[in-house]
Amino acid sequence: MGEPRVRRVKPVAASEARWWLWLRITGLLMVLVLFPHVIVKDVLVGVYRIDLEYVAQVWANPLMRVFDFALLFLTFTHGMVGLRQVLQDFIHTPSGRRAMTWVLFVVWAVVSLMGAVAIIGGVKLT
Amino acid sequence: MKVTLKVFRYNPENGGQPRYDVFHLDVDPNDRVLDLLEMVKGYHDGSLSYRRSCAHGICGSDAMRINGRNRLACKTLVKDLGDTIVVEPILGLPVLKDLIVDMEPFFQAYRKVMPWFINNDPPPEKERLQTPEERARFDDTTKCILCAACTTSCPVFWADGSYFGPAAIVNAHRFIFDSRDQAAEERLAILAQEEGVWRCRTSFNCTEACPREIQITKAIAEVKRAILTGDLS
Structure with a gap:
């Protein structure tokens, strides 16, 4: 019979596949930013010592702003995509699901924008 | 051994209110849950309805919820369940009668x-x-x-x-x-x-x-x- 035949088909381009993949990608990348964040903020620094002055000091380094935005983007995106999957259990009509996805998108965009504005604007100590 | 068998009952022609019937049975520990159901149907209540065919784990007719877990009644032994056995229809499909669901x-x-x-x-x-x-x-x-x-x-x-x-x-x-x-x-x-x-x-x-x-x-x-x-x- 010889070597087993290599069987390949064209990958299916489906929107649900992209949602699913995006959830996995953000989940994996999230680990890279979440663990350093938790170790530094909760273990090494301690949440009770985090105040505006501390944030201003951290954000003096632009790289830390990029890091914090990545943290916000990845965790919030991951959460909203996951929430969409959970809500699909309860919303069964195509129009209901479309509306739900748009509502989640708007919430995601507004909160992400607020976070971006805060991170870019930085802390102004008076 | 003596077991208490609680069976989910539902008859749409009879008011449609689901209930549990309790049967106290004297059984062998090596009996299967299907044997208990046959015993109930044969000697206690002939109106009990359930699907069964080969009774040897091949036809797949008698899947039911036994003590909260989906199992085949013909492959589940009494000795693995204890002295109280609750039998209910599988979840997520409309119940037609007793343990029979619309597949x-x-x-x-x-x-x-x-x-x-x-x-x-x-x-x-x-x-x-x-x-x-x-x-x-x-x-x-x-x-x-x-x-x-x-x-x-x-x-x-x-x-x-x-x-x-x-x-x-x-x-x-x-x-x-x-x-x-x-x-x-x-x-x-x-x-x-x-x-x-x-x-x-x-x-x-x-x-x-x-x-x-x-x-x-x-x-x-x-x-x-x-x-x-x-x-x-």
Whole structure:
């Protein structure tokens, strides 16, 4: 019979596949930013010592702003995509699901924008 | 040994109120739950309704919820359950009477994945040959007996009955990874839809419930990978 035949088909381009993949990608990348964040903020620094002055000091380094935005983007995106999957259990009509996805998108965009504005604007100590 | 058997009862012609009937039975520890049901039907209450056919774990007729878990009544021994046994219909499908559910939504999803062999090449003189390795690729998913224990243990299916469910995906897997079959692409396109494999949240309920010990969650993951990469090896 010889070597087993290599069987390949064209990958299916489906929107649900992209949602699913995006959830996995953000989940994996999230680990890279979440663990350093938790170790530094909760273990090494301690949440009770985090105040505006501390944030201003951290954000003096632009790289830390990029890091914090990545943290916000990845965790919030991951959460909203996951929430969409959970809500699909309860919303069964195509129009209901479309509306739900748009509502989640708007919430995601507004909160992400607020976070971006805060991170870019930085802390102004008076 | 003496056991207390609590059986879910529902008769739509009789007011439609579900209830539990309790039977105190003297049984052998090696009796199966199906034997207990036969005992009740034969000697206590002939109106008790349930499906059974081969009674040897092959036909898949008598899947039911036994002490909260989906099992085949004909493969579940009394000695493994203790002295109180609760028998209820499988979840997520409409109950018709007592332990009998309407299996049509389950078979509708099954039919959608085209669970039959498709090869448009003219048949060879003898059989379509396959190496032992190629046959082993989908061996696990050939074991399905369509009892619905997996699909009706799936929390996604409970919430959304239009989800294809583990059994349909398992039966699609059986043909997708068969080197002699030529319709993998069509089946993958069907399973890539909104109610297809992406609804699976890997809760592993299906794998635990399968009386044939099929690695169902693994099979679903393999179908997901095939959709994304096109790799069927």
